[in-house]
Amino acid sequence: MEPATSEKSTGADRTSERGEQTKRLIVDTAVRLFRDQGYDKTTMRGIAQAAGLSVGNAYYYFPSKDHLVQEFYATVQVDAAAACTDRLARPGPFDERLRVAFGAMVETMAPYHAFAGKFIKTAVEPGSPLSPFSAESAPARERAIGILSAVVEGSTTKIDPELRADLPELLWLCQMGITLYWVHDTSPGQEKTALLVDRAVPLIDRLVSLARMPGLRSLNREALKLYRMLR
Amino acid sequence: MEPATSEKSTGADRTSERGEQTKRLIVDTAVRLFRDQGYDKTTMRGIAQAAGLSVGNAYYYFPSKDHLVQEFYATVQVDAAAACTDRLARPGPFDERLRVAFGAMVETMAPYHAFAGKFIKTAVEPGSPLSPFSAESAPARERAIGILSAVVEGSTTKIDPELRADLPELLWLCQMGITLYWVHDTSPGQEKTALLVDRAVPLIDRLVSLARMPGLRSLNREALKLYRMLR
DNA sequence: GGGCACAGTTGAACGCGTTCAGATCAACGT
DNA sequence: ACGTTGATCTGAACGCGTTCAACTGTGCCC
Numbered sequence: 001m002e003p004a005t006s007e008k009s010t011g012a013d014r015t016s017e018r019g020e021q022t023k024r025l026i027v028d029t030a031v032r033l034f035r036d037q038g039y040d041k042t043t044m045r046g047i048a049q050a051a052g053l054s055v056g057n058a059y060y061y062f063p064s065k066d067h068l069v070q071e072f073y074a075t076v077q078v079d080a081a082a083a084c085t086d087r088l089a090r091p092g093p094f095d096e097r098l099r100v101a102f103g104a105m106v107e108t109m110a111p112y113h114a115f116a117g118k119f120i121k122t123a124v125e126p127g128s129p130l131s132p133f134s135a136e137s138a139p140a141r142e143r144a145i146g147i148l149s150a151v152v153e154g155s156t157t158k159i160d161p162e163l164r165a166d167l168p169e170l171l172w173l174c175q176m177g178i179t180l181y182w183v184h185d186t187s188p189g190q191e192k193t194a195l196l197v198d199r200a201v202p203l204i205d206r207l208v209s210l211a212r213m214p215g216l217r218s219l220n221r222e223a224l225k226l227y228r229m230l231r
Numbered sequence: 232m233e234p235a236t237s238e239k240s241t242g243a244d245r246t247s248e249r250g251e252q253t254k255r256l257i258v259d260t261a262v263r264l265f266r267d268q269g270y271d272k273t274t275m276r277g278i279a280q281a282a283g284l285s286v287g288n289a290y291y292y293f294p295s296k297d298h299l300v301q302e303f304y305a306t307v308q309v310d311a312a313a314a315c316t317d318r319l320a321r322p323g324p325f326d327e328r329l330r331v332a333f334g335a336m337v338e339t340m341a342p343y344h345a346f347a348g349k350f351i352k353t354a355v356e357p358g359s360p361l362s363p364f365s366a367e368s369a370p371a372r373e374r375a376i377g378i379l380s381a382v383v384e385g386s387t388t389k390i391d392p393e394l395r396a397d398l399p400e401l402l403w404l405c406q407m408g409i410t411l412y413w414v415h416d417t418s419p420g421q422e423k424t425a426l427l428v429d430r431a432v433p434l435i436d437r438l439v440s441l442a443r444m445p446g447l448r449s450l451n452r453e454a455l456k457l458y459r460m461l462r
Numbered sequence: 463g464g465g466c467a468c469a470g471t472t473g474a475a476c477g478c479g480t481t482c483a484g485a486t487c488a489a490c491g492t
Numbered sequence: 493a494c495g496t497t498g499a500t501c502t503g504a505a506c507g508c509g510t511t512c513a514a515c516t517g518t519g520c521c522c
Binding site: 018019053055056057060061 | 502
């Protein structure tokens with residue numbers, strides 16, 4: 001007999017059905033609780049109970065509570081990417097496109113501001129899997145940089161060719177900086193961060209334009225060389 | 232009878248002798264253990280035992296383990312300040328002085344690199360007392376900015392007067408950035424951070440000089456205005 | 463001396479993230 | 493049917509930071 005719900009283990013299918021299901025159940029429950037009651041108040045026991053499992057079971061799929069947050073972060077990243085790919089489809093001026101990308105990120109993250117404070121705590125820890133520079137968050141990082149690559153690619157503004165290659169990564173660093181500010185931004189609705197994006201975008205735009213000017217070429221080149229060495 | 236060790240409670244002296252003694256004992260023990268065996272392996276029970284006290288007693292003086300680290304951080308800051316005030320006594324070129332300040336900081340922190348990873352974890356948390364922007368760390372912050380003020384004050388390089396007022400704080404932000412890089416720097420002896428300081432100082436020097444140029448004045452002014460709004 | 467107020471001190475207890483030795487389940491060969 | 497194997501799941505237990513009701517010491521007033 002072959003019940004419709006169970007799947008035969010066809011050689012090609014590596015992921016067992018049950019495991020994947022449990023894993024998703026844990027993530028979904030965790031994300032929901034994180035969202036509803038914050039990071040600290042969401043305990044591993046709470047997640048397990050709400051999902052109808054044991055604590056240890058969650059640890060079979062995720063090495064730590066932080067890794068659950070990682071999953072959460074990835075979700076947000078996907079949303080942010082989705083929110084702006086449409087609006088970056090047609091080429092346009094650099095500053096406009098950059099504003100779309102930064103704006104989408106800030107807007108997507110907005111509901112999680114309270115939560116992000118706890119999140120960043122582990123994100124900046126050097127060895128942490130949640131570090132934006134870690135191997136584990138490579139997918140999320142590359143997606144984010146991919147968006148900024150799209151910003152640069154479809155830009156009608158003239159960009160110094162030497163700068164162009166590294167610009168997406170540099171913009172991503174700017175984005176990290178904005179995020180860092182945003183996390184600490186206690187103004188109502190994080191309006192100061194909105195202000196920061198609003199004003200920083202033209203500044204970056206001007207800096208990018210200026211990098212082509214003869215007087216600043218060497219400075220630009222030197223800064224880029226340093227950046228490459230330190231990466 | 233009046234034992235020589237005990238002090239009469241003269242009205243002016245608010246701090247009781249015994250309390251201050253215990254407090255210092257706790258800090259000293261904690262700092263020693265942090266240094267010897269790292270942050271994670273140093274437990275509150277361990278500190279209490281090594282100091283010959285109970286766990287609860289430490290909590291009578293310090294609200295959390297993090298606050299003990301705060302004390303540790305303050306110590307390092309004082310050392311860093313002491314390490315460069317001499318060398319900043321006589322005026323000199325801006326870049327030279329900046330190098331002294333940044334160099335002193337990196338060198339002073341060097342022994343605590345492994346420890347700093349755990350430290351920064353709580354330092355970036357928005358509400359944390361260890362946050363470099365928090366009220367609790369105001370003394371340490373002001374000392375650090377004070378050094379950078381001295382760098383600017385005694386500088387023989389011409390500096391845009393509008394920039395001059397905010398420059399110490401901006402340099403302090405640079406310093407925070409360098410620290411952030413340093414914490415994540417896994418190169419042997421943190422040589423990459425040394426490289427960063429070595430190369431970033433001339434870049435900053437050039438940027439400061441360029442801020443006076445006619446073509447960049449408006450950009451400079453706009454950036455400063457933004458900075459003041461966001462502070 | 464005796465009560466009083468209060469700084470200082472204690473250690474058991476709490477809830478947390480995490481671990482681990484073992485129980486349970488599903489699929490397969492015989 | 494019946495092990496066997498490996499993935500999946502369990503919950504008690506560990507060590508941690510932190511809390512708290514109770515205890516001790518000390519100086520002071522009557």
